[in-house]
Amino acid sequence: MGTRDQLIDSTRELLWERGYVGTSPKAIQQRAGAGQGSMYHHFAGKKELALAAVRRSADALLAAADEQFRGPGTAVDRITAYLRREREVLKGCPIGRLTQDPDIVADPVLRAPVDETLTRLRARLTEVLDEGRAAGELPGTTDTAALAATIVAVLQGGYVLARAANAPEPFDQAVSGVLALLAAR
């Protein structure tokens, strides 16, 4: 892996572990095994590096979701596979977590890829739910965009509950609860 990629991946890890405010250029250099000159050769600063890191994490997140969304089975089957797939629950979502970072939310440029990723995820889920509604799995009156927001919120909030408890159980409960509601429709 080249130094540029190494810097981006080290930033992804540190953003996930420590957040934007808690990640220093020096920590990125140390994790990447790169010097200060090398970092500033590839990136104007921490903000540009964070943007590249967030974009790469976002691509990975959307690609992983698409694996389940394009999988076999009914719409509810695919959403179940998505919600139940193995996750590093206690680490939370590498994108969603950034919304709690005041310096990310206050900066339109840094917030943009976070917003875009969650918006695209909800749009993809809405498509899957639309397929389920068209196939008669869900009532014709279902507001699929609202339901997609609910499902993404359950994931993001499930991470919050799991991190509070330092245990994955509340995440699993939150997912079970929404799947039971979906199955009952």
Next chain:
Amino acid sequence: MGTRDQLIDSTRELLWERGYVGTSPKAIQQRAGAGQGSMYHHFAGKKELALAAVRRSADALLAAADEQFRGPGTAVDRITAYLRREREVLKGCPIGRLTQDPDIVADPVLRAPVDETLTRLRARLTEVLDEGRAAGELPGTTDTAALAATIVAVLQGGYVLARAANAPEPFDQAVSGVLALLAAR
């Protein structure tokens, strides 16, 4: 208000705005209009002050939730009132947000009141759902503890979506989606 209360309330505000990592003892003193000597007279340090602040925010959160949970109407009415009540959506949850703070989650003493608050909130919601199940509003097979986790997760995740979008709409959508599922039962 005495200096001690002033220090606690200033810490509550700063934790909500900036998180634990982003809040310095100096910022607390400035916001409270208190000197360094006064702060260390009342508290051993930032950690003790944060604990007092988190406990006070937790009490306020649980008392506010109980207002709706003890209100009039069916269980679903009361949960609807709770989810729909006016909130500072873009600021997020003063307790839930702390789970994204690596120094809070890594410290069992600081994590404890966050965990306890969300656990108590889920327990109170489970009681309300149990009443609804007993009254025949919800099917007898409903896993009320799981559903309570889902509802709290929708709130916490709704804040994440709203902060990403810098707009309350995704929060409102997530709440609408779960209420539609609940109403359909």
